Amino acid sequence: MGLLIRNGTVVSADRTGPADILIECESIREVRPGIQPDDHQVLDAAGMLLLPGGIDAHTHLDMPFGGSTSSDDFETGTRAAAIGGTTTIIDFAIQARGTRMRDALDTWWKKAESRACIDYGLHMIVTDLPQAGLEDMDEMVREGVSSFKLFMAYPNVLMVDDATIFRALQRTSKNGALICMHAENGSVIDVIVRQALAEGKTAPIYHALTRPTRAEAEAVHRAIAMAEIAGVPIYIVHLSSEDALNQVREARDRGLPAFAETCPQYLLLSIDDMKLPGFEGAKYVFTPPLREKPNLAKLWDGLKSDNLQVVSTDHCPFCFEDQKALGKDDFTKIPNGGPGIENRLQLLHHHGVGAGKITLNRFVEIVSTAPARIFGLYPRKGAIAPGSDADIVVWDPMAEHLISAKTHHMRVDYSMFEGFRVQGNARQVFSRGELIVENGRYIGRVGRGQYLRRAARGGAWN
Numbered sequence: 001m002g003l004l005i006r007n008g009t010v011v012s013a014d015r016t017g018p019a020d021i022l023i024e025c026e027s028i029r030e031v032r033p034g035i036q037p038d039d040h041q042v043l044d045a046a047g048m049l050l051l052p053g054g055i056d057a058h059t060h061l062d063m064p065f066g067g068s069t070s071s072d073d074f075e076t077g078t079r080a081a082a083i084g085g086t087t088t089i090i091d092f093a094i095q096a097r098g099t100r101m102r103d104a105l106d107t108w109w110k111k112a113e114s115r116a117c118i119d120y121g122l123h124m125i126v127t128d129l130p131q132a133g134l135e136d137m138d139e140m141v142r143e144g145v146s147s148f149k150l151f152m153a154y155p156n157v158l159m160v161d162d163a164t165i166f167r168a169l170q171r172t173s174k175n176g177a178l179i180c181m182h183a184e185n186g187s188v189i190d191v192i193v194r195q196a197l198a199e200g201k202t203a204p205i206y207h208a209l210t211r212p213t214r215a216e217a218e219a220v221h222r223a224i225a226m227a228e229i230a231g232v233p234i235y236i237v238h239l240s241s242e243d244a245l246n247q248v249r250e251a252r253d254r255g256l257p258a259f260a261e262t263c264p265q266y267l268l269l270s271i272d273d274m275k276l277p278g279f280e281g282a283k284y285v286f287t288p289p290l291r292e293k294p295n296l297a298k299l300w301d302g303l304k305s306d307n308l309q310v311v312s313t314d315h316c317p318f319c320f321e322d323q324k325a326l327g328k329d330d331f332t333k334i335p336n337g338g339p340g341i342e343n344r345l346q347l348l349h350h351h352g353v354g355a356g357k358i359t360l361n362r363f364v365e366i367v368s369t370a371p372a373r374i375f376g377l378y379p380r381k382g383a384i385a386p387g388s389d390a391d392i393v394v395w396d397p398m399a400e401h402l403i404s405a406k407t408h409h410m411r412v413d414y415s416m417f418e419g420f421r422v423q424g425n426a427r428q429v430f431s432r433g434e435l436i437v438e439n440g441r442y443i444g445r446v447g448r449g450q451y452l453r454r455a456a457r458g459g460a461w462n
Contacts, residue, residue: 002029003433004037008045008394010384012052013365021050023390026432031384045394048427051364052384053087053118053391054345057371058237058261058312061091062111066335068323070316071411074115077315077341078449079442080409082118084342085426087391088381088452090121090371092149097128101136105143109451116449117442118431119389121375123147123180129164137168138175144453146376147178149237152219153186153287162226169230176456178374179227180235183219183244184211184288193332204281205274207331208289216288217243224251224258233257235374238314240266240288242298249307259374261310262299264340264347265416270296282324283414285334286314300357309370311348315341317412339412343403345393347417349424376455390433399425409442 002024010019010031020035021028061077063070072080074091081089093108095101101124108122124145126133137148150165151158169179192210201209220236224247227234239245239260251258265286270293274281284290302308316337318324327334345367352358358366372382379388403420405413429437436444 002040003043004035004040005043005045005050005392005394006035008048008050010050011360011364012384013361013369016360021384021392023430023433026390028384028386028388028390030386043394043428049360049395049397050384051085051393051395052368052382053393053429053431054085054367055088055090055371055377055381056081056086056312056315056341056344057090057310057375058314059089059091059341060314060316060337063092063094063316065316065337066333067326068318068335070337071319071323072315072317072339072341074112074120075117075446076409076411078115078117078120080342082429082431082437082444083409083426083440083442085345085393085395085429086118086341087393087429087431088119088121088377090123090375092123092125094125095127099128101126101133101140105140105145112449112451114447117436117444117446118449119452120449121377121452121454123149125149125151125158126168127158127160129160129167134167134171137171137177141175141177141456144451146176146454146456147180147235149180149182151182151186152223153182153184153189155186155190159186162222165223166226166230169227169232169234172232173230178233178235180237181223182238183216183223183236185215185219188215197330197332202330204279204285204327204331204334207285207334208271208274211287211289213241213243213291216241217247220244220247224248224256227258228256233259236260238263238266238288238312239308240295241291242295245298245302245307249302252307259309260307261312262302262308263312263314264344265290265338267296267299267311268347268351269416279325279328282327282334283320284338284416285324285327285331285336286316286338287336300352303366304358304362309366309374311344311366312371313340313344315339317410319413321413338416339410340416342408342410343417346401346403346422346425347420349397350422354423376457377452390430392430393426394428395424396427397424399423399427401425
């Protein structure tokens with residue numbers, strides 16, 4: 001029968017205007033004012049904004065880390081994402097050292113295939129790259145895994161050396177994939193951490209104080225330099241500081257295809273949040289850490305100037321009472337990560353658009369269109385256009401919402417944004433034309449999400 005959404009305002013990355021949207025067979029058939037119903041179901045969206053479904057390009061669901069596992073699996077995490085207006089995620093499969101990437105891909109498929117409530121893609125975290133591993137990268141690209149994450153941090157766990165990074169970068173010039181880099185100087189940080197522990201500095205705040213912004217900036221600079229030598233693009237994940245942003249800006253000013261994301265926590269929280277009494281600061285232990293307040297305005301400027309292209313969440317929740325508590329006497333044993341998959345659009349709309357820091361069109365670009373373009377999903381995702389998947393958020397710009405662990409849908413016992421009042425929220429969410437969220441309640445089927453084979457585009461971005 002199809003669905004006609006009428007009387008709303010369609011917002012894309014480059015324009016805003018009144019239009020109706022006709023949906024048939026999971027896809028958008030037509031977008032224009034004045035479409036007449038022809039035996040279609042009709043939804044009146046008067047006063048609402050019609051946004052392309054959000055794309056969170058950085059999540060960690062059901063992920064083992066630090067002796068624990070992130071508390072949201074693919075069911076609870078994607079359900080919470082949908083309620084917040086996100087209709088696609090890209091999660092991370094993790095190659096265990098000494099194994100093939102194929103093993104990790106199969107493991108993450110099994111985690112997701114019967115549980116995901118929205119569509120999902122996968123990045124591959126590379127921890128081991130012998131010669132055969134380069135061929136594994138090519139196989140992953142054929143499977144639709146067109147991006148690989150490497151770590152310059154966490155020695156003896158996830159960190160790889162520069163030679164491994166450079167070999168991976170070179171390979172992407174042939175297979176068209178994109179390298180995503182966790183950029184911190186892990187070796188230097190490890191020395192500082194050991195010194196802090198020897199001095200009896202074990203509280204959560206020392207997680208931040210042992211990871212200086214210059215250690216992030218140096219690694220960003222080095223990662224971009226290696227990508228430049230290899231002649232390929234690079235994407236810096238969860239950038240947190242002005243020092244690191246300056247390295248991306250300088251590279252882009254020279255015309256290099258350097259891309260970066262930041263996260264709501266780096267735009268809205270600071271190291272002051274880690275100074276809570278007792279062990280409360282552990283709620284804000286994630287990597288890179290929270291920074292001093294002056295960094296926040298600089299990151300907003302980076303979004304406005306397109307030196308930062310994407311806002312993802314790095315959603316990796318651990319419950320405070322029984323997981324974060326593993327590091328009660330040693331900050332290095334606190335599982336790194338925090339919850340945010342449900343609140344990304346709310347926070348950016350209120351504190352970005354509402355505060356005049358970014359335009360409504362830029363909001364759509366950084367939460368949907370840019371990640372779709374960069375990670376090989378556009379125009380199937382990230383657009384409201386004929387032929388695109390009917391992933392549509394009916395957004396009420398006037399709706400008020402109080403963020404709280406008491407009411408959120410993430411499976412975690414605290415919120416990093418507890419008590420934040422926001423204006424703007426999803427009223428309905430459609431995924432491939434199916435209504436899956438109605439007024440804050442998930443009404444779709446568990447396991448309905450589809451795996452997305454993403455295109456490899458190499459250096460095609462500009």
